[in-house]
Amino acid sequence: xxxxxxxxxxxxKKGDLEAFDALVKRYEKQVYNFAYxxxxxxxxxxxxxxxxxxxxxxxxxxxxxxxNFSTWLFRIVTNVFLDKRxxxxxxxxxPLDEYIQLEENSVARQIEDPSPAPENIIEENERHExxxxxxxxxxxxxxxxxxxxHNQGQSYEEIADILxxxxxxxxxxxxxxxxxxxxxxxxxxELFGQ
Amino acid sequence: xxxxxxxxxxxxxxEGKIDYALASAVRSHLSDCKACSREFEMFRDMWISLGAMPxxxxxxxxxxxxxxxxxxxxxxxxxxxxxxxxxxxxxxLLGRLAPGKxxxxxxxxxxxxMIVLRFIPHQxxxxxxxxxDEVPITQLKTEQPYSFSPLDVxxxxxxxxxxLSRNMIWISVESSETVENTKTFKVxxxxxxxxxxxxxxxxxxxxxxxxxxxxxxxxxxxxxxxPVWDGYVGLGSPVLMPVIIKKxxxxxxxxxxxxxxxxxxxxxxxxxxxxSDCIRPKSSDILDLSHPGSGINGESISLYTAFQGxxxxxxxxxxxxxxxxxxxxLTYSDDVNLNIAMNRIxxxxxxxxxxxxxxxxxxxxxxxxxxx
Numbered sequence: 171x172x173x174x175x176x177x178x179x180x181x182x183k184k185g186d187l188e189a190f191d192a193l194v195k196r197y198e199k200q201v202y203n204f205a206y207x208x209x210x211x212x213x214x215x216x217x218x219x220x221x222x223x224x225x226x227x228x229x230x231x232x233x234x235x236x237x238n239f240s241t242w243l244f245r246i247v248t249n250v251f252l253d254k255r256x257x258x259x260x261x262x263x264x265p266l267d268e269y270i271q272l273e274e275n276s277v278a279r280q281i282e283d284p285s286p287a288p289e290n291i292i293e294e295n296e297r298h299e300x301x302x303x304x305x306x307x308x309x310x311x312x313x314x315x316x317x318x319x320h321n322q323g324q325s326y327e328e329i330a331d332i333l334x335x336x337x338x339x340x341x342x343x344x345x346x347x348x349x350x351x352x353x354x355x356x357x358x359x360e361l362f363g364q
Numbered sequence: 365x366x367x368x369x370x371x372x373x374x375x376x377x378x379e380g381k382i383d384y385a386l387a388s389a390v391r392s393h394l395s396d397c398k399a400c401s402r403e404f405e406m407f408r409d410m411w412i413s414l415g416a417m418p419x420x421x422x423x424x425x426x427x428x429x430x431x432x433x434x435x436x437x438x439x440x441x442x443x444x445x446x447x448x449x450x451x452x453x454x455x456x457l458l459g460r461l462a463p464g465k466x467x468x469x470x471x472x473x474x475x476x477x478m479i480v481l482r483f484i485p486h487q488x489x490x491x492x493x494x495x496x497d498e499v500p501i502t503q504l505k506t507e508q509p510y511s512f513s514p515l516d517v518x519x520x521x522x523x524x525x526x527x528l529s530r531n532m533i534w535i536s537v538e539s540s541e542t543v544e545n546t547k548t549f550k551v552x553x554x555x556x557x558x559x560x561x562x563x564x565x566x567x568x569x570x571x572x573x574x575x576x577x578x579x580x581x582x583x584x585x586x587x588x589x590x591p592v593w594d595g596y597v598g599l600g601s602p603v604l605m606p607v608i609i610k611k612x613x614x615x616x617x618x619x620x621x622x623x624x625x626x627x628x629x630x631x632x633x634x635x636x637x638x639x640s641d642c643i644r645p646k647s648s649d650i651l652d653l654s655h656p657g658s659g660i661n662g663e664s665i666s667l668y669t670a671f672q673g674x675x676x677x678x679x680x681x682x683x684x685x686x687x688x689x690x691x692x693x694l695t696y697s698d699d700v701n702l703n704i705a706m707n708r709i710x711x712x713x714x715x716x717x718x719x720x721x722x723x724x725x726x727x728x729x730x731x732x733x734x735x736x
Binding site: 185187190191194195198199202203206207212215216219220223224227228297298301302316320321344345348349351352355356 | 371372374375376403406407410411413414415417418419420421422423426427429430431433434435437438
């Protein structure tokens with residue numbers, strides 16, 4: 171464990187809220203980004219990420235320090251997501267023409283005018299959107315593995331720790347997940363290399 | 365090697381984690397089979413794209429909201445411990461009674477204890493006294509200063525984000541008019557475009573405004589649980605609302621408005637002070653404090669006290685509209701000088717800073733300082 175993390179964590183264990191604030195600051199982008207990629211929308215990502223940090227706050231005393239803090243943290247985020255997934259919204263990525271529901275009426279989601287962005291930037295954004303959609307369509311555990319490895323940069327060993335699976339299982343399932351993702355992306359051959 | 369087998373090795377091949385013989389077999393197949401070669405190219409493109417996905421930023425208020433939840437939990441835990449200690453103490457006391465009587469007294473004492481505990485003062489007692497139980501009020505600690513890690517003054521983006529996340533709705537007092545015994549304030553609410561998250565695409569918010577009671581004055585006509593205004597504030601479409609006070613009831617002190625709104629699933633609140641004739645400095649110009657110790661009079665101090673009091677009492681960030689005109693005032697570092705600083709920049713109708721967290725946040729034109 172990094173020594174900076176250790177010092178902050180030790181203070182968190184004593185109930186030091188400034189230390190907890192520093193911990194959240196250190197990991198909020200990673201956690202939120204992961205939660206967004208898992209849930210496909212900002213509201214649910216916010217809920218998952220926020221609840222995960224609160225669980226960290228509640229359970230920090232149980233963290234023994236024999237593994238990476240980030241491994242422990244992502245295990246919590248994963249479990250929060252899995253617990254919540256039945257209550258999360260059914261749709262995946264927000265369609266570009268979605269309406270925002272306010273209390274009395276709805277207003278169209280405004281799309282920022284991308285012009286005069288160059289064509290390759292637009293295409294790149296579209297690739298990411300389709301990729302996110304395809305990721306979202308994967309079964310939960312496949313999605314988790316793909317995001318942990320490719321998006322969060324976790325190793326096979328760390329993923330095995332997070333998901334509490336044998337490393338061989340992680341490798342074979344992640345391979346299956348990549349193949350499945352590739353199949354989904356074949357629907358848009360133009361953007362992905364045809 | 366057959367086509368349906370080679371795809372199984374794409375991952376290991378890309379990572380260089382297969383042995384030489386197997387890698388040769390894969391390479392050989394890919395050079396002979398156009399379909400698999402194309403498939404491999406697409407697999408590799410996908411692999412690269414997965415690692416290049418842009419990072420989604422959390423909302424500016426995310427960290428603040430999480431820590432606020434943690435603070436709330438910690439306080440609840442402390443309160444539960446106090447309550448438990450009370451019950452344990454009571455049981456211990458009862459244990460000393462004669463066995464026959466203990467059982468009956470125990471039941472009665474527990475019932476009494478639960479009734480008493482219901483009325484044990486806790487931190488939002490002030491909110492209860494004001495009669496605003498229904499109004500969502502974000503409570504900060506009132507027993508000790510509400511503090512985060514002091515802002516690094518060089519990291520302007522950070523405090524700007526924190527300020528802006530609380531300043532989604534800008535409030536300003538546009539004018540005030542006294543006609544006979546009635547004083548009318550025209551209060552403008554508008555959405556602060558810079559405060560709305562760039563990835564939210566939200567262009568209006570529902571808000572409600574309540575007139576807050578204060579120990580400094582009485583407002584007989586105020587019906588506390590009815591908002592003086594309730595509606596939507598749209599981007600580019602500010603709302604001008606009248607707040608009418610009977611002048612003879614405004615004896616002294618501030619008139620405060622509580623503005624509440626919900627942003628996504630979070631309740632946001634802030635308080636605005638409506639300038640009072642009794643506490644406004646006599647001159648509408650900035651007090652001249654070029655000589656230390658000058659210009660501090662009873663009125664100035666009471667305005668500062670009022671700001672601080674309102675902020676702490678309701679546990680909400682405080683917005684008062686005025687503009688900073690002298691950056692030097694921001695370098696003061698203790699409460700006495702903060703007092704001077706705040707009084708120096710008082711022009712109630714155009715202030716543009718926020719006092720909260722024992723820190724003074726200034727408009728983007730000025731650098732912020734942590735004045736603790």
